């Protein structure tokens with residue numbers, strides 16, 4: 001199973017503003033590309049807080065299998081397209097492998113960190129947005145880890161934006 005953390009941060013590594021309401025710092029080009037990647041991969045694993053933010057913006061559910069990791073009991077109003085799970089990262093990946101997936105996109109600053117800490121991540125993709133603000137949600141947060149990365153790809157897209165793909169050195 002190839003595990004990819006894919007996020008769209010500012011150049012100082014924030015993925016949401018403090019109020020988690022205004023996502024206009026994410027360009028249309030990056031958003032379209034994100035949605036296409038989710039469709040191609042077929043499964044999106046997100047933390048509960050990313051799920052809630054996606055509900056608020058109307059982006060949820062995405063056009064793929066949506067897996068929300070949470071300890072809370074949340075009613076599934078969306079049917080087969082959505083799974084809520086209180087499993088660990090490892091158990092969640094195993095469940096997806098058993099469903100036949102070979103690649104998965106993971107996101108959410110806290111959830112991504114948990115996958116990194118457990119050494120489960122193969123690649124990190126970031127679309128760097130040309131913005132800086134100083135208060136918000138971090139690309140990685142919550143637990144300590146330290147990882148070396150190898151640069152796989154640099155791509156300039158849109159007028160102002162850069163996509164970086166890294167392999168996590170294990």
Ligand SMILES: NC(=O)c1ccc[n+]([C@@H]2O[C@H](COP(=O)([O-])OP(=O)(O)OC[C@H]3O[C@@H](n4cnc5c(N)ncnc54)[C@H](OP(=O)(O)O)[C@@H]3O)[C@@H](O)[C@H]2O)c1
Pocket residue numbers: 006007008009014015016020026046047048049050051053054069070071072088089107108109110111112114137138141
């Ligand atoms: N710009 C971007 O690319 C981008 C990408 C993703 C998200 N975002 C934004 O980032 C914000 C959410 O990120 P976040 O870091 O605050 O939260 P998050 O990682 O999305 O969610 C964290 C929550 O997930 C649940 N969880 C279940 N298993 C976990 C585990 N093993 N490790 C960690 N958490 C686990 C916990 O909730 P329970 O208490 O329910 O168990 C935890 O509080 C939103 O505003 C979202 O829109 C932006």
